[in-house]
Amino acid sequence: HAEAARAFPLLVEAGRQVGAIQIQTRGTWAGNIGNGSPAADGVPVLMAYDARVVLASATGRREVALDAYFTGYRESVRRPDELIVAIRLPRRARTVEWFHKVGARQAQAITKVGVAVVQDDVGWRIVANSVAPTVVRCAQLEAALERGESFDSADRVEEVLKHDISPIDDIRSTKAYRSRVLAQLLFHFLYQDVGVG
Known part of the structure; x- marks a missing residue:
């Protein structure tokens, strides 16, 4: 497990956020x-690491x-008739790795907004959870970063994210909150912490 933790540190971070100790x-x-x-807290990280799911049945195997x-949803x-029998993660040199979860409490909270960001030799992968019917890649924002586009505010990030996410109002949060918080998190991380743009 130590080798996997060194190779994929965001898995450790996400693992600490998943539910109770049980x-x-x-x-x-x-x-x-x-x-x-x-x-799901683990899925954004796995997707940001460009994971592939190995499915198997009595008739064979396939990767997705x-x-x-x-x-x-x-x-x-x-x-x-298929089971998930493996998850494959490519080993790549990465320059950026980040995971953040916003919940109602510090621990054992269902995610209101979550995000994982990875930049490697293949490009950017920005993955958000609790902002759409499934965990989603923010493809428009990824493309903007690949083009070298700069953003001067969280408002501009939020404008691009409108093409990638479709949050809802529910008992945990509102659509507006989820959209705004995701944009703020990404703006502060990418442009203030990492210095992109």
């Missing part, structure tokens, strides 16, 4: 994916990119 000691990354919750796995490409 879930942390018995839960699996495959279970976090299989549950299909848009608030995690960012193509979910088809809707708690729906996926996994067939009823």
